[in-house]
Amino acid sequence: MSLAEITARLRKAEQAASRPAGSVQLIAVSKFQPDERVEAVLQEGYRLFGENRVQEAAGKWPAFRERFPGTEVHLIGPLQTNKARQAFDLFDAIHSIDRPRLAQTLARLAQESGRCPALFIQVNTGEEPQKAGVLPGDLDAFVADCRALDLPVQGLMCIPPVDADPAPHFAMLAEMAGRNGLSGLSMGMSDDFETAVAHGATHVRVGSAIFGARN
Numbered sequence: 545m546s547l548a549e550i551t552a553r554l555r556k557a558e559q560a561a562s563r564p565a566g567s568v569q570l571i572a573v574s575k576f577q578p579d580e581r582v583e584a585v586l587q588e589g590y591r592l593f594g595e596n597r598v599q600e601a602a603g604k605w606p607a608f609r610e611r612f613p614g615t616e617v618h619l620i621g622p623l624q625t626n627k628a629r630q631a632f633d634l635f636d637a638i639h640s641i642d643r644p645r646l647a648q649t650l651a652r653l654a655q656e657s658g659r660c661p662a663l664f665i666q667v668n669t670g671e672e673p674q675k676a677g678v679l680p681g682d683l684d685a686f687v688a689d690c691r692a693l694d695l696p697v698q699g700l701m702c703i704p705p706v707d708a709d710p711a712p713h714f715a716m717l718a719e720m721a722g723r724n725g726l727s728g729l730s731m732g733m734s735d736d737f738e739t740a741v742a743h744g745a746t747h748v749r750v751g752s753a754i755f756g757a758r759n
């Protein structure tokens with residue numbers, strides 16, 4: 545696969561769902577990829593990337609950004625509170641808000657600086673004990689808490705359980721976003737992004753299908 549092929553599949557999925565071409569943002573997930581592969585995609589003109597770890601992103605994106613202006617990088621992996629400031633400065637969006645303490649820390653940083661990355665709340669739709677994310681039953685209260693802190697919550701994010709049919713998880717996330725008046729839906733990866741688009745994804749996070757297997 546390549547970026548061009550994935551983009552073509554995404555356009556088809558948008559069309560099949562009667563959604564405007566380009567209405568879904570393709571986040572090219574560059575975690576654990578060698579710099580040459582990432583640079584090749586930047587050279588093709590692509591400018592929207594996702595990273596899983598603050599440290600890894602801090603090591604590679606400041607230099608790439610200087611060489612390729614207009615590049616956006618989103619944090620899609622878990623965020624420890626003690627890395628919140630670094631993440632706040634490094635990323636254009638954070639997809640993994642999942643607890644009050646982190647929300648409070650980001651709210652303080654936003655107040656100090658007068659700006660804030662776009663924020664997505666991660667929901668643990670499969671209620672998996674080892675997985676990050678707010679439990680579905682706690683979501684509405686957490687959205688209200690974030691709003692009370694003036695955080696710019698744009699939408700919800702989920703990672704369905706590995707061996708499950710992702711469709712019911714995407715449907716659940718869309719329903720929860722709708723009832724909370726949130727327009728963003730970050731869902732769908734290499735193996736299921738077309739299903740996610742059919743369920744209303746606004747952001748799909750695709751790594752290995754674009755860049756190849758990770759190290």
Ligand SMILES: *Cc1c(COP(=O)(O)O)cnc(C)c1O
Nearest residue numbers: 573596620733734749750751752
């Ligand atoms: C790694 C990762 C992806 C991309 O996974 P692929 O299967 O390589 O497309 C998407 N979302 C999150 C949260 C990830 O950690």
